[in-house]
Amino acid sequence: MSVRIPFDEMKATAKKAFLNLGLSEEKAELCATIHTQSSADGVESHGMNRIPRFAEYVQKGWVDVHAEPELVGSKGACENYDGHLGIGVYNAVFCADRAAELAKERGIGLVTIKNTTHWMRGGAYAWRIAYKGYMGISWINTESCMPMWGSDEPGVGNNPFCMAIPREKGPIVVDMAMSQYAYGKLGVYRMQGKKLPYPGGFDQEGHLTDDPGAIEKSGRILPTGYWKGSSLAIALDLAAAMLANGFCGTDMDEQGKGSCTGCCQVFIAIDPYLFGGKEEVQKMLDRRVAAADASHPINPAHPVKCPGESTVARRERSMKEGVNVDETVWAQIQQLAAGNLDVQDIASVVIKK
Amino acid sequence: MSVRIPFDEMKATAKKAFLNLGLSEEKAELCATIHTQSSADGVESHGMNRIPRFAEYVQKGWVDVHAEPELVGSKGACENYDGHLGIGVYNAVFCADRAAELAKERGIGLVTIKNTTHWMRGGAYAWRIAYKGYMGISWINTESCMPMWGSDEPGVGNNPFCMAIPREKGPIVVDMAMSQYAYGKLGVYRMQGKKLPYPGGFDQEGHLTDDPGAIEKSGRILPTGYWKGSSLAIALDLAAAMLANGFCGTDMDEQGKGSCTGCCQVFIAIDPYLFGGKEEVQKMLDRRVAAADASHPINPAHPVKCPGESTVARRERSMKEGVNVDETVWAQIQQLAAGNLDVQDIASVVIKK
Numbered sequence: 177m178s179v180r181i182p183f184d185e186m187k188a189t190a191k192k193a194f195l196n197l198g199l200s201e202e203k204a205e206l207c208a209t210i211h212t213q214s215s216a217d218g219v220e221s222h223g224m225n226r227i228p229r230f231a232e233y234v235q236k237g238w239v240d241v242h243a244e245p246e247l248v249g250s251k252g253a254c255e256n257y258d259g260h261l262g263i264g265v266y267n268a269v270f271c272a273d274r275a276a277e278l279a280k281e282r283g284i285g286l287v288t289i290k291n292t293t294h295w296m297r298g299g300a301y302a303w304r305i306a307y308k309g310y311m312g313i314s315w316i317n318t319e320s321c322m323p324m325w326g327s328d329e330p331g332v333g334n335n336p337f338c339m340a341i342p343r344e345k346g347p348i349v350v351d352m353a354m355s356q357y358a359y360g361k362l363g364v365y366r367m368q369g370k371k372l373p374y375p376g377g378f379d380q381e382g383h384l385t386d387d388p389g390a391i392e393k394s395g396r397i398l399p400t401g402y403w404k405g406s407s408l409a410i411a412l413d414l415a416a417a418m419l420a421n422g423f424c425g426t427d428m429d430e431q432g433k434g435s436c437t438g439c440c441q442v443f444i445a446i447d448p449y450l451f452g453g454k455e456e457v458q459k460m461l462d463r464r465v466a467a468a469d470a471s472h473p474i475n476p477a478h479p480v481k482c483p484g485e486s487t488v489a490r491r492e493r494s495m496k497e498g499v500n501v502d503e504t505v506w507a508q509i510q511q512l513a514a515g516n517l518d519v520q521d522i523a524s525v526v527i528k529k
Numbered sequence: 530m531s532v533r534i535p536f537d538e539m540k541a542t543a544k545k546a547f548l549n550l551g552l553s554e555e556k557a558e559l560c561a562t563i564h565t566q567s568s569a570d571g572v573e574s575h576g577m578n579r580i581p582r583f584a585e586y587v588q589k590g591w592v593d594v595h596a597e598p599e600l601v602g603s604k605g606a607c608e609n610y611d612g613h614l615g616i617g618v619y620n621a622v623f624c625a626d627r628a629a630e631l632a633k634e635r636g637i638g639l640v641t642i643k644n645t646t647h648w649m650r651g652g653a654y655a656w657r658i659a660y661k662g663y664m665g666i667s668w669i670n671t672e673s674c675m676p677m678w679g680s681d682e683p684g685v686g687n688n689p690f691c692m693a694i695p696r697e698k699g700p701i702v703v704d705m706a707m708s709q710y711a712y713g714k715l716g717v718y719r720m721q722g723k724k725l726p727y728p729g730g731f732d733q734e735g736h737l738t739d740d741p742g743a744i745e746k747s748g749r750i751l752p753t754g755y756w757k758g759s760s761l762a763i764a765l766d767l768a769a770a771m772l773a774n775g776f777c778g779t780d781m782d783e784q785g786k787g788s789c790t791g792c793c794q795v796f797i798a799i800d801p802y803l804f805g806g807k808e809e810v811q812k813m814l815d816r817r818v819a820a821a822d823a824s825h826p827i828n829p830a831h832p833v834k835c836p837g838e839s840t841v842a843r844r845e846r847s848m849k850e851g852v853n854v855d856e857t858v859w860a861q862i863q864q865l866a867a868g869n870l871d872v873q874d875i876a877s878v879v880i881k882k
Contacts (some may be wrong), residue, residue: 249804253606256804284639288804311768326833327588327824341767344734350764352757374737374755384727384825401753402727404705407836410821411703414694415664417813423804424817444797450639451602451609452774460770464777468763471680474735480679483760 179506180498186224187212188242193227193512197234203266210265214297215501216494217487221360222297224501228508229435230294231519238433239263239293245270245385249421253282253417256421259292261438265300267292268441272301275445276308283450287443290422294436299351302340303484306347312340313444317416318436319428322355325406328382330395333425334358340484342448343461349484354409356398362388416440463523532859533851539577540565546580550587556619559815563618567650568854569847570840571774572704574713575650577854581861582788583647584872591786592616592646598623602774606635609774610683612645618646618653621794625654628798629661636803640796643775647789652704652782656837658798659700665693666797670769671789672781673749675708678759681735684746686778687711688765693837695801696814704836707750715741738784769793 181189191208199207209229215223233239243262247255255274259267271287278285283366295301295316305312318333334355341348357376365372366388375384375397377391391397399405417424418441423431428438448457471480494500501509512519534542544561552560558823560583568576586592596615600608608627612620624640631638648669658665671686687708698762710729718725719741728737730744730751737751744750752758770777773793776784781791801810824833847853854862865872 246709251800251803254636254799254803283607284637286637286799312769324821324824324833324835326826326828326831328827329825331821331824331833339761339764339768341764341771343767348764348767350757350760356754356757400757401705401709404703404709404753407703408692408705410817410835411692411694411701414696414701414814414817415692417798417800417817418664418694418805418810421810426817426820430767433689445774446639447604447772450604450607450772451837452771457771457774460777461767462661462768463847464763464770464779467779468677468684471677471684473679474681475679478679480677480684482677482763 178500179503179505180500181506182498183212183216185493186215186499186501189509189513190224190227193231193509196208196512196515196517197231198235199263201257203263205243206269207263207265210269210300211296212499214300216491216499218490218494219297219299220500220502221358223413224509225505226294226296226358227503227512231512233293233434233437233518234431235517235519238437241524245285245289245292253278253284254286255288256419257287257289259289260292261293263482264293264436268295268301268443271441271443272304272312272314272445273308275312275443276305276310279310279445279447283447284445285445286419288416288420288440288524290440291438292441293439297351298336298338298353299340299349300442302338302351303347305443306342309342309448310445311342311448312338313446314338314442315412315416316436316441317413317423317425317428317439320425321359322399322406322409323395324410325399325403328394328396332406332409333413335409335416335425336399337408337412342463343465344458345462346488348461348465348482349487352400354400354405354412356400356405359392359397362392362397366392391416407506416442420492530856531853532856533853534859535851536565536569536848537851539568539854542862542866543577543580546584546862548866549868549870550584556594556616559622560616560618563622563766565655565852567653568658569844569852571843571847571853572650572652573855574711577862578713578858579647580648580865581858581872584592584865584870586646586787586790588608588870589786589792590871593727598642606631606637606714607639608641610640610642612642614644614646614851617646617648617789621648621796622656622657623664624794624796625657625798628665628796629658629663630706632663632798632800636800638796638798639772641769641773641793643693643773643793644791646792650704651689651691651706652693652702654796655691655702655704656700658796659693659702662695662801664695664801666799667691667795668765668769669789669794670766670776670778670781670792674712674760675752675762675812676748677763678752678756681731681747681749685759685762686766688762688769689694690761690765692808694814696809696818698815699758699841701814701818701835702840705753706759707753707765709753709758712745712750713873715745715750719745732868769795
């Protein structure tokens with residue numbers, strides 16, 4: 177069951193939870209904002225749902241709430257940071273902002289970070305770069321959670337890739353993991369007794385299936401676009417580790433400290449008006465988006481939308497009617513806010529139960 | 530039916546064809562090399578098969594064989610060119626090389642080009658950047674050939690996206706269109722009386738199908754990863770048009786001059802050793818690739834490979850045993866080489882017949 181909580185109340189509660197976990201005022205404010213915004217945008221899985229797991233990681237010592245990103249390399253428009261296993265959201269916001277600053281000065285900015293931790297909703301940083309007026313590209317490497325194409329055991333991360341276009345009437349933002357469905361999504365469908373809309377993995381006999389429970393059992397989640405998502409996932413892993421001079425996916429596997437602990441991230445920001453005038457570029461974006469949205473719909477009740485447009489609509493609804501949150505997750509965050517830090521990873525409990 | 534032709538003979542024949550089409554010695558040599566290499570790498574669809582169509586485009590005046598890319602904008606590590614509807618392959622090689630030069634000087638290089646033409650095999654330039662020792666990212670926008678997710682009519686290009694990692698033991702290269710299967714691939718399966726390995730689109734009744742003929746009839750080719758490939762395709766279109774200050778996909782639709790005529794391309798090259806030592810980075814790449822390749826295979830006869838590894842194996846076989854080419858296509862190229870320029874687009878004939 178879900179409840180709707182006013183944005184400000186949700187954020188204030190989350191902030192108290194973060195303060196109780198030892199975060200500074202500034203970091204608690206930032207993390208509460210990002211997590212609440214993710215839920216408000218409809219990405220609950222990486223918004224409120226992740227706070228209990230974050231609390232668990234902090235208490236296990238996997239996330240150092242006091243760490244600050246440190247510049248360890250720099251050349252022209254390119255910078256490399258060591259995240260010192262600090263808060264993933266805080267480190268990623270820092271890097272995204274820094275990439276945008278470099279793009280402002282130099283047209284393009286490349287910022288990489290190693291030894292950081294889970295950035296929660298990957299798209300948060302692409303959205304952020306777009307709202308600052310720059311084009312954003314970002315990705316992360318993760319521990320192995322998906323079979324490589326042709327394999328029946330996890331061998332690569334689902335390494336999300338994000339791209340954002342700074343359209344003034346609303347950014348166009350892609351935030352895609354390299355698995356067709358997240359494990360979290362499988363659990364949601366299974367608990368509702370539903371099949372997946374499209375095949376999402378292989379069962380233990382190796383047949384493509386839309387049965388979420390069968391995929392959870394086999395661990396054989398489907399890469400996005402079969403061999404294509406598998407190929408891009410390994411390339412993104414190599415690229416992140418190479419450019420950030422840090423861990424690749426199997427280094428994280430060996431370490432065994434949960435999801436994304438010690439991972440690398442890449443943030444590229446580009447000035448959209450490097451070569452075209454602002455008015456002209458924005459007109460082109462509006463014209464192209466309008467043409468895409470005017471595509472003949474399969475179902476007239478579901479008009480075609482470019483990625484990001486529906487997010488803004490969901491956000492507006494959340495601001496008016498309150499932000500959706502799972503009751504169990506919300507109760508847990510309220511416990512954290514009340515100072516009861518004996519948390520368990522409710523997110524995974526909710527998913528796996 | 531296919532035949533195997535020695536690499537040098539194939540390249541020399543292709544070069545004569547290009548010379549007969551009015552290309553300079555230098556451009557004919559380059560184009561013959563790239564097209565023959567693509568076929569040798571197993572990408573016949575964008576190697577030999579495309580030469581008849583290229584000839585058709587030249588004779589229609591859609592490609593100007595005398596045009597040179599012109600620098601029209603520059604800031605720091607970023608440059609923008611006008612391709613003046615010159616040869617797509619020549620323009621793209623120029624831009625890829627320029628991006629690598631910028632990366633050498635500045636750590637990263639971004640080169641964009643507008644008013645260019647079909648680059649044939651997208652991966653050719655990512656491979657090229659990788660062999661020069663840099664990481665490469667490139668993409669293109671195309672005319673609309675694939676329905677946006679939720680639509681039943683073409684509304685976006687299949688906009689290939691490429692990423693290459695410069696591993697010394699063999700680059701890892703992703704070259705992926707945003708459609709699950711190319712139209713050319715559907716034709717190949719249909720002519721062989723085969724079903725697709727996985728569903729590749731919708732039939733006219735809107736059902737997901739692995740019947741290639743049904744998809745050709747409906748025109749409803751499936752985006753890679755359903756909604757994900759559709760989302761990334763529109764973002765890549767917007768990004769290419771924005772960064773190159775040129776046509777978006779629907780501008781090409783309106784112009785109606787075939788595939789990719791007047792398109793935009795983006796080339797990013799990055800120094801892989803910006804922040805990590807060469808030896809250390811290469812060791813990490815080898816370690817990670819070896820781990821991925823050691824994934825337990827579904828079928829022991831088909832060990833897991835990272836993208837690009839099989840390409841090198843195919844290339845080696847082509848160099849030893851000759852390069853594979855469709856007999857009809859090869860006859861047509863021989864005609865072109867003999868000075869008979871009354872060509873038709875054999876590639877599309879082969880696909881559509």
